[in-house]
Amino acid sequence: MTCILIMEEIIELGFNRLVEVINLHDSSIDAYSEEIRTLDAELLGKMAAQVTGVIAKTGIELLEKGKKDNHGEIYDPRHYPKKMIILGKSADPMPYRPDNMSRAVQDQFCLLGEDGKFYEIMYSADDLIIDSYLAEITPRQVIDLYGYEAMFMLYKAMQQYMYNQEELLSALETTLNFIRS
Incomplete structure (x- = not known):
């Protein structure tokens, strides 16, 4: 016993x-x-610094302003001079643009420019004109406004375009999976 x-x-x-x-x-x-x-915002900023050369080669020039014809096609387009990649789209755009309260926001995106800075672009349109408002935002604002999905999209861009960086990409993948869990 x-x-x-x-x-x-x-x-x-x-x-x-x-x-x-x-x-x-x-x-x-x-x-x-x-x-x-x-440290997530700091990590996002460091990730952005790694891809500036890639964005200069593979990024796109976004529409700044354009006129619409009777069929809704854009003519006389003017683009922003910097190349950028899109990291996210707001599911709930701001009601109005900060630069012009009479312009309702139809689409709002998070961007990373070839200069390594994050931006937010807001598009407005009426029957005649499509125009936009572009503002720089911080890495903290990116995470607060667009969530970790923007960080994940940046990681995917790095994965797609950064060759010979397997160790860095593997470490980032582990960290992102941990953050998202």
Whole structure:
């Protein structure tokens, strides 16, 4: 009988130690998770700095302003001089543009320019003109407004266009999966 009691005590002590180890492990994961989440904007900024050369080659020039004909086709287009990539689209665009409260926003996008800066572009249109408002935003604003999906899209662009950077891309993939979990 005492042998059974001793075994039960050993099992209970082992179980309690296992619970302690699990709780310690969970708290260290939570600590790392919080640390990574506080540094997410810094990580996004560093990721952006890595792809400026890629954007200069593969980015697109976005429409700044254009006129519409009777069929809705754009003529006399004017484009922004910088090449950019699109990282996200707002599901809930601002009601009006900050530069002109009479212009309702129809589409709003998060961009990364070839200069390594993040931008937000808002498009407005009426029967005659399509125009836009472009403003620089911080990496923190990118995450706050567009979520981690913008970071993930930047990672996908890096993955697609950055050759011979397997270690960096692998580390970023692990970090992003951790952030998104």
